[in-house]
Amino acid sequence: MNSSYDAIVIGTGQAGPSLAARLSGAGMSVAVIELGKFGGTCVNNGCIPTKTLVASAYAARLAQRAGEYGVEIGEPVRMDMKRVKARKDEVSGKSNKGVEKWMRTLANGTVYQGHARFVGKKAVSVNDDLLIADRIFINVGGRPLVPEWATVDSLPYLTNVSMMDVDFLPEHLIVIGGSYVGLEFGQMYRRFGSQVTIIEMAPRLIAREDEDVSQGVQAVLEQEGIEVRHDAECFSVSKEGSGVAVNVRCTSGSPKVLGSHLLLAVGRVPNTDDLGLEAAGIETDQRGYIVVDEQLRTSNPNAWALGDCNGKGAFTHTSYNDYEIVADNLLNNAGRKWTDRITAYALFIDPPLGRVGMTEAEVKRAGIQALVAKRPMTRVARAVEKGETQGFMKVVVDSGNKRILGASILGTSGDEAVHSLLDAMYAGLPYTAVQRGVRIHPTVSELIPTLLGDLQPLR
Numbered sequence: 383m384n385s386s387y388d389a390i391v392i393g394t395g396q397a398g399p400s401l402a403a404r405l406s407g408a409g410m411s412v413a414v415i416e417l418g419k420f421g422g423t424c425v426n427n428g429c430i431p432t433k434t435l436v437a438s439a440y441a442a443r444l445a446q447r448a449g450e451y452g453v454e455i456g457e458p459v460r461m462d463m464k465r466v467k468a469r470k471d472e473v474s475g476k477s478n479k480g481v482e483k484w485m486r487t488l489a490n491g492t493v494y495q496g497h498a499r500f501v502g503k504k505a506v507s508v509n510d511d512l513l514i515a516d517r518i519f520i521n522v523g524g525r526p527l528v529p530e531w532a533t534v535d536s537l538p539y540l541t542n543v544s545m546m547d548v549d550f551l552p553e554h555l556i557v558i559g560g561s562y563v564g565l566e567f568g569q570m571y572r573r574f575g576s577q578v579t580i581i582e583m584a585p586r587l588i589a590r591e592d593e594d595v596s597q598g599v600q601a602v603l604e605q606e607g608i609e610v611r612h613d614a615e616c617f618s619v620s621k622e623g624s625g626v627a628v629n630v631r632c633t634s635g636s637p638k639v640l641g642s643h644l645l646l647a648v649g650r651v652p653n654t655d656d657l658g659l660e661a662a663g664i665e666t667d668q669r670g671y672i673v674v675d676e677q678l679r680t681s682n683p684n685a686w687a688l689g690d691c692n693g694k695g696a697f698t699h700t701s702y703n704d705y706e707i708v709a710d711n712l713l714n715n716a717g718r719k720w721t722d723r724i725t726a727y728a729l730f731i732d733p734p735l736g737r738v739g740m741t742e743a744e745v746k747r748a749g750i751q752a753l754v755a756k757r758p759m760t761r762v763a764r765a766v767e768k769g770e771t772q773g774f775m776k777v778v779v780d781s782g783n784k785r786i787l788g789a790s791i792l793g794t795s796g797d798e799a800v801h802s803l804l805d806a807m808y809a810g811l812p813y814t815a816v817q818r819g820v821r822i823h824p825t826v827s828e829l830i831p832t833l834l835g836d837l838q839p840l841r
């Protein structure tokens with residue numbers, strides 16, 4: 383059947399549903415198309431379920447350390463993995479159902495379930511329906527990258543998606559990929575009781591971060607008994623009995639790692655390869671990301687791309703911000719741009735890493751005259767009191783205009799504390815304004831003014 387709408391939204395990730403609601407609220411008729419589960423990656427196999435699992439892992443860790451706090455649990459701590467999964471399913475399921483209900487009850491909204499494909503500049507097909515609109519919004523997200531070497535010999539492997547069905551304890555989980563997804567799963571399964579090996583091809587974990595941050599993160603993981611192998615070239619993976627064998631060429635350690643389960647966490651690819659983009663004249667880059675301008679318009683004047691599929695962010699908050707930009711520009715002619723965003727994200731291992739702005743290495747490469755200060759968490763009272771003293775906080779400021787250039791807080795509450803620096807960056811404040819504020823004792827944030835008092839020239 384042919385149907386015309388004011389707008390079509392493809393995908394219900396972190397931008398699509400809010401945009402559909404905002405446009406329908408503005409009186410537009412909106413078609414919403416979803417291929418899989420409502421809510422997309424974050425809700426079903428990304429942020430929400432993984433952070434729920436991280437919370438179970440944190441509880442396990444605290445229970446394992448209970449004696450240090452004078453708490454007697456008595457028995458060795460045992461995991462009930464079925465309950466861990468059930469808790470995760472409940473939290474994630476609520477969100478998924480909430481998004482679905484929201485979309486199905488939208489005024490002026492029509493939901494289509496199926497695979498959307500462009501068949502023209504203003505036309506999209508889904509199942510047997512042809513939908514036409516002057517405005518088409520693409521929020522199709524991404525999926526885990528599965529390298530070719532993993533697809534041979536029906537090798538059993540897991541991704542962040544299939545990990546969602548795991549309700550047992552893998553005996554030995556091998557994680558390939560030492561970045562955000564791999565590290566979060568690696569630490570959580572170690573805390574649940576699995577033996578865990580993380581294999582990273584680069585010379586260090588989370589290689590886009592400063593070296594001291596990578597080292598700090600590795601120290602946290604190794605202290606909990608995770609084996610970290612970097613400088614590893616995985617050149618073959620094979621089935622070995624009921625498990626897997628990964629042959630690695632490393633600077634040290636055995637060339638073969640044997641495990642019961644294999645998790646691939648080697649990156650993500652945008653869901654743009656089967657979207658009929660050519661029919662709509664929508665360009666992609668070499669990696670398949672949809673090319674957009676500063677206002678997220680594609681090469682087709684009738685189409686916009688939001689979220690992970692445009693390659694301008696890989697986070698829930700960047701996707702949601704894409705929605706805010708597009709909606710504000712369309713409805714209020716606000717002229718907002720994604721390039722006004724300041725980099726901000728967290729790695730949710732425990733303790734977490736909160737990151738904003740440039741790294742120290744980026745500042746050096748950019749040749750900016752800067753000051754840097756660093757403070758170990760052992761000198762943060764709240765961390766000492768909580769018995770969580772791993773990590774450090776670091777800030778880099780421009781020595782000319784005194785603006786904050788970037789910060790890394792690897793430590794307890796680092797994901798929250800880093801926001802006070804982010805706010806100052808958005809406000810364009812000199813660091814001295816942050817330094818003079820009086821903060822609540824005892825908090826991690828309380829030490830940020832003190833940290834700023836320790837600035838030294840960056841060499």
Ligand SMILES: Cc1cc2nc3c(=O)[nH]c(=O)nc-3n(C[C@H](O)[C@H](O)[C@H](O)COP(=O)(O)OP(=O)(O)OC[C@H]3O[C@@H](n4cnc5c(N)ncnc54)[C@H](O)[C@@H]3O)c2cc1C
Nearest residue numbers: 393395396417422423424428498522523689690696697698
């Ligand atoms: C394990 C993991 C943990 C993460 N943790 C965090 C975190 O802690 N914090 C954070 O900020 N980010 C996190 N992320 C990233 C975050 O999940 C994504 O950045 C976020 O979901 C934004 O995605 P999106 O809006 O671009 O689309 P997605 O959420 O990926 O949704 C896209 C939707 O489009 C649908 N779709 C795709 N193709 C079609 C089609 N042709 N027709 C119809 N529908 C289609 C899909 O089914 C999906 O529902 C994590 C990611 C992973 C994998």
